[in-house]
Amino acid sequence: MAERHTVQKDIIYAVLCELANHPTADMVYEQVQLTHPSVSKATVYRVLGRMAEQGSILRLPMSDGADHFDHQTHPHYHVYCEECGRVADVIMPELGNLCAAVTDSCGYELTGYRVLFKGRCPDCRK
Amino acid sequence: MAERHTVQKDIIYAVLCELANHPTADMVYEQVQLTHPSVSKATVYRVLGRMAEQGSILRLPMSDGADHFDHQTHPHYHVYCEECGRVADVIMPELGNLCAAVTDSCGYELTGYRVLFKGRCPDCRK
DNA sequence: CTGGGTGCAAACTCTTTGCATTCGG
DNA sequence: CCGAATGCAAAGAGTTTGCACCCAG
DSSP states (O other): OOOOOOHHHHHHHHHHHHHOSOOBHHHHHHHHHHHOTTSOHHHHHHHHHHHHHHTSSEEEOOSSSSOEEESOOSSOEEEEETTTOOEEEEOOOOOTHHHHHHHHHHOOEEEEEEEEEEEEOHHHHO | OOOOOOHHHHHHHHHHHHHOSOOBHHHHHHHHHHHOTTSOHHHHHHHHHHHHHHTSSEEEEOSSSSEEEESOOSSOEEEEETTTOOEEEEOOOOOTHHHHHHHHHHOOEEEEEEEEEEEEOHHHHO
16 A cells, blocks of 8 residues: 555656756656666656656646656746747745635635746847 | 637627636636537637737736636736635736846846645635 | 555547549539 | 638647556565
8 A cells, every 4th residue: 555666766756856857747758768778658647747746757738739847846936939839937925815716706615826937048049 | 810700709708707717728628518518528628728829818827737827917916715716816916026126136027927825715714 | 444546448529531533613 | 802710621739548578576
């Protein structure tokens, strides 16, 4: 019943940290392949999904298809470059105060919120 | 070259307004089927996609799979019920001031941002 | 030993696309 | 008429799942 420790988990988490640039599950898979070709895609998806559920990593749903993952779990925001698809961190004060207003206006009990900025990254602007 | 007016467009837009509850393309398709069984799913996706591109409706990417659509085009926010999937409008002051801070912190040229709240709707809370 | 984890391939969901046909202007 | 829009079915991307085998505790 207890969760087990496996080599695959270590590899996948290590790759996620190494890539750092908010990769998709598929990007993680590709990178894992380079050093550990025997790890299957299903395992990468399962491990990332499980870790995201447990809160040890973050799942970042982007507007365009694939979810990205972030090994940084502290609450922060992201910018998505609409030209190259790159994702960067945004440093900004918390918006926690928004939630109260929302509950008041619609009667929903809030559990969280998600903010995603879009634009063009410094490289694409040049 | 000019865009043409077709019956399908009218039907699809009418259904979108009628459903009002931020339906997915598939929900729109199902509803269209009831009265106009000859309209194909591809057309529903194409028409909704085109209208969203032109700005006559909004595409709302949700965390869970399918995109939802909104016939209300003025800028506003949404809450997603994690229990039943329902989407509601959120009345709240604009957050435009956020963008300046973001450009400063990461060097991205901002084109927009997206906010999505999550929680449980009044029905699911009871 | 035992059942959680893995690998593989097939299945699934949402969406897009190629192509022949239709029909609006 | 002419080409934008449609219908159909097949393909595509991203992700999940069933099942037999494997291995961590």
